[in-house]
Amino acid sequence: MNAIQPRLLHGITPDGRDMAGPWFEVLIRLQRTPGHQLPMSRLAREVSLSTGGFTKLADRLEKEGYLERHNCSTDRRVVYATLTDQGLEFIGAARVRHVERLREHVLAPLGEAGVRQLATIARTLRDSACD
Numbered sequence: 001m002n003a004i005q006p007r008l009l010h011g012i013t014p015d016g017r018d019m020a021g022p023w024f025e026v027l028i029r030l031q032r033t034p035g036h037q038l039p040m041s042r043l044a045r046e047v048s049l050s051t052g053g054f055t056k057l058a059d060r061l062e063k064e065g066y067l068e069r070h071n072c073s074t075d076r077r078v079v080y081a082t083l084t085d086q087g088l089e090f091i092g093a094a095r096v097r098h099v100e101r102l103r104e105h106v107l108a109p110l111g112e113a114g115v116r117q118l119a120t121i122a123r124t125l126r127d128s129a130c131d
Contacts, residue, residue, distance in 0.1 A: 007105045012097035019094060022047050022057055027066060027083065027091040036083035040069070043081055066090055 009019045025047045030036050044054035058081055061067045066087030072078035083091070107115055 004105055008098060008101045010101070012094045012101065014090060014093040022049060023061065024091075024094065024098070026057065026061065026081070027087060028095065030067065030081065030083040031088060031091045031095070036088060037070070037080045039072075040079045040081050061087070 005021060006018075009021060009024055011018060012024075013019050026043055029043060029046060030038060040054060040058060041051060044051050047054070049057065058067065058069065061081075062069065065084060068082050068084055070080045070082055072080060110118060
């Protein structure tokens with residue numbers, strides 16, 4: 001996957017630029033979450049970044065207009081990252097291109113039988129993580 005990952009993110013932004021993996025991971029997680037909002041500490045854990053590293057990433061995403069930060073009204077220690085309308089549009093377009101790249105660089109080389117085998121392996125790994 002490390003060799004394929006750059007291909008999956010190559011030219012996927014709406015203007016045809018490459019996207020860094022952590023950017024994609026953060027934006028896609030926010031897109032998939034109801035309300036498009038998650039605590040920054042949780043996002044940092046989920047994308048395997050330190051809180052300091054995630055803060056720098058959030059600064060860049062905020063500067064681009066893709067996310068905003070909001071304090072929790074009931075717990076001052078919690079800060080939420082919220083996907084903006086611009087961020088939602090941006091990741092929506094990037095996601096379409098990402099799916100195209102997945103089909104080209106993962107699914108096509110595996111073929112139908114390989115995809116079924118990969119799905120079986122992925123389910124086995126998922127289920128073993130729940131034990």
